[in-house]
Amino acid sequence: MGNLTLKLFHTRMCNKNTKERFHFQDDAGFTLIEVLVVVLMIGILAAIAAPSWLAFVNRQQVNKANDAVLAALQEAQREAKNKKLSYSVSFQKNTTTQNVEVAVYRTKKSDGSNLPFAEISTWKPLGADVGANSDKLLLGANLSAENIANSTTNSPVSYPPPSTPTKITFDYMGALTSxxxxxGTATxxxxxxxxxxxxxxxPSAANSTLASSVKRCVIVKTLLGSMLTAKDDKCS
Structure with a gap:
């Protein structure tokens, strides 16, 4: 009988301890101070990460746009060789949509005259097919005329280029036209x-009409139309 009483007492005590260990108070939760600390920490981390993320996004956008510039120049050169006709590629900053636009087209009309810029019908946003937001980018060039580099040595690249679209033309062999x-002049x-x-x-954070240090460019280097890509200070 004594052993039975002792076992029952032991069982009650174990059950009581188990309930106490797993019983949650009705008022359990976070205090206002704890919530504020967490919010403050999230804000600090976001402030630290945001500039790096923005810089990454900007680099991705400008890389995509530069790939589209190279693709357009290569397309014009390829079409010129395949069709044995002069082909041009032009770039402009659309003042209405703010998109950087590109057009690849036959340089001359059927009557042999040059196609005026006003009659170019193939303009499209640069890099739209690869997800580039060209309205967030600046377009620059060191051209003073068709296939002619600016002779200014201290600041050859202008943003934006002249109101007349920037134009590079390839002849029927894919070389730059005469x-x-x-x-340009070597520095x-x-x-x-x-x-x-x-x-x-x-664009620069301080002035959206000026270029920041994040630049990408395509450079046509030779009479045969060889091209290379470059970035940042190499694009100045």
Whole structure:
């Protein structure tokens, strides 16, 4: 009998301890101070991460746009060789939509005259097919005329370029058309001309009409139309 009483007492005590261990108070939760601390920590982390994320997004956008510039130039050169006709590629900043636009087209009309810019019907937003938001980018170039590099050495690239769209033309062999193109003046200590540059850039945070240090460009380097891509200070 004594052993039975002792076992019952032991069982009650174990059950009581178990209930106490797993019983939650009705008022359990977070205090206002704890919530504020968490919110403050999230804000601090977001403030630290936001600039890096924005810089990453900007680099992705300008990379996509520059790939589209290269693709357009290559398309014009390819069409010129395939069809044995002169083809041009032009770039402009649309003042209405703010998109950087590109057009690849036959340089001359059927009567042999040059196609006026006003009659170009193939304009499209640069890089729209690869997800580039060209309205957030600046368009620059070092061209003073068709296939002619700007002779200004201290600031050859302008943002935006002249109101007349920037134009590069390839002849029926895929080379740059005559008269002889001008690739610009070499800046010491380099002895190599800068080439014909089409530049896309992220606007400066201080002034949206000026380019930041984040730039990408395609450079046409030779009479045969060879191209290379570059970035940042190489695109100045």
């Amino acid at each position: 008269p002889t193109p001008n690739f 010491a200590p380099s002895t190599e001309p800068p080439g014909l540059k089409i530049v896309v850039a992220v």
